[in-house]
Amino acid sequence: GAGVSQSPSNKVTEKGKDVELRCDPISGHTALYWYRQSLGQGLEFLIYFQGNSAPDKSGLPSDRFSAERTGGSVSTLTIQRTQQEDSAVYLCASSSTGGEQFFGPGTRLTVL
Amino acid sequence: AQSVTQLGSHVSVSEGALVLLRCNYSSSVPPYLFWYVQYPNQGLQLLLKYTSAATLVKGINGFEAEFKKSETSFHLTKPSAHMSDAAEYFCAVSGRANSKLTFGKGITLSVRP
Numbered sequence: 001g002a003g004v005s006q007s008p009s010n011k012v013t014e015k016g017k018d019v020e021l022r023c024d025p026i027s028g029h030t031a032l033y034w035y036r037q038s039l040g041q042g043l044e045f046l047i048y049f050q051g052n053s054a055p056d057k058s059g060l061p062s063d064r065f066s067a068e069r070t071g072g073s074v075s076t077l078t079i080q081r082t083q084q085e086d087s088a089v090y091l092c093a094s095s096s097t098g099g100e101q102f103f104g105p106g107t108r109l110t111v112l
Numbered sequence: 113a114q115s116v117t118q119l120g121s122h123v124s125v126s127e128g129a130l131v132l133l134r135c136n137y138s139s140s141v142p143p144y145l146f147w148y149v150q151y152p153n154q155g156l157q158l159l160l161k162y163t164s165a166a167t168l169v170k171g172i173n174g175f176e177a178e179f180k181k182s183e184t185s186f187h188l189t190k191p192s193a194h195m196s197d198a199a200e201y202f203c204a205v206s207g208r209a210n211s212k213l214t215f216g217k218g219i220t221l222s223v224r225p
Contacts, residue, residue, distance in 0.1 A: 004155070031210050043202060043215035050210065059212070091155060098209040100146075103155035 002026065004104035006092050012110045013082055021077045021107045025094030032075050033101060034067060038088035046090075049075065082111045114139045114205040118216035126224045131190040133219050135177075135203030138184065145186040146204040146213065147177055156202065162186060163209065173197070198223045 005024045013019050025032050034046040045059040049069045060066070064082075069075040079086055089108050093101040115138045125131055137143055144163050148156040160171025167179040177188045186203060200220050204213040 033212060035213075035215075042217045043204075043213075045212040045214065048212050056212065093156075095210060100158050100161060101213065103148075103157070105153075105155045 004092055004094055004102050006090075006104040006107050008107060009105065010108045010110075012112065014112050015084060016081055018078065018080045019082055019109065021079075021090050021109070023075045023077070023092030023094075023104060025073065025075070025092070026102055027073075029094035029096050029099075029102075030072070031095045031097070031101075032069055033093040033095075034075070034077050035091045035093065036088045037091055037106070041088075043091075046077070079109075082109075084111050087111045114143065114207055114214045116203050116205050116214055116216035118203055118219050120219060121217065122220045122222065124222040124224060125193045127195055128192050131175075131188070131193045131197065131221065133188040133201050133203075133221065135186045135188065135216060136184050137186060137203070137205045139205055139207060141207045144206045144209060144211075145177075145179060146206075147171065147175070147186075147188050148202045148204060148215075150200045150202065150218075152199075159188070159201075193221075193223045195223050195225065197221060 007022045030051045032049045036044045047067045048056040064080045067077045089106040091106045093103045095101045117136045146161045147159040159175050160169045162179045170176045175190045200218045202218045203216040
């Protein structure tokens, strides 16, 4: 079956612009996670959605970052007023209840 | 809170040699432990996981890991390296199922012909 998909695969933007990154989880998976992978910081947790519960936003680095999950499926990560330090690969993962996390291929964000 | 330490950033082995990638963890609750592999320009793929069942866990591609509570370790091994094993390997910990993962910094494995 289809895995986790993310779009776009690459995004180049100018400092100060807003960007939206999309994640399509595996159908039926109730949990969805966003992580960020950068050279300096490694793999960092950003935000976690589980069913209809309030999301765990404890990993978001600043209030410029936000995410939503519509209809318990697709998720969008939004970064406002991008900065050069936001350049990274943004990974999305989904899982069923108690199951392993399946990762998407990531979106490589470059902020010029 | 949880944390993971992967000492060193790069390991090089000869094809056919033993692979040993070290992982030590810290957790305030019984941990769930994972090893993931990442090939260039790809996402993460789960190799194996420990979830409080058997302490010796077998995964895909001939990898296995042993949970040692006394040493707070979860080292990854493979008896005989293949060229296709060259990738980056991440150890991760969480405090419960369906929870965020805390990753180590990763280790790049190179395999020499």
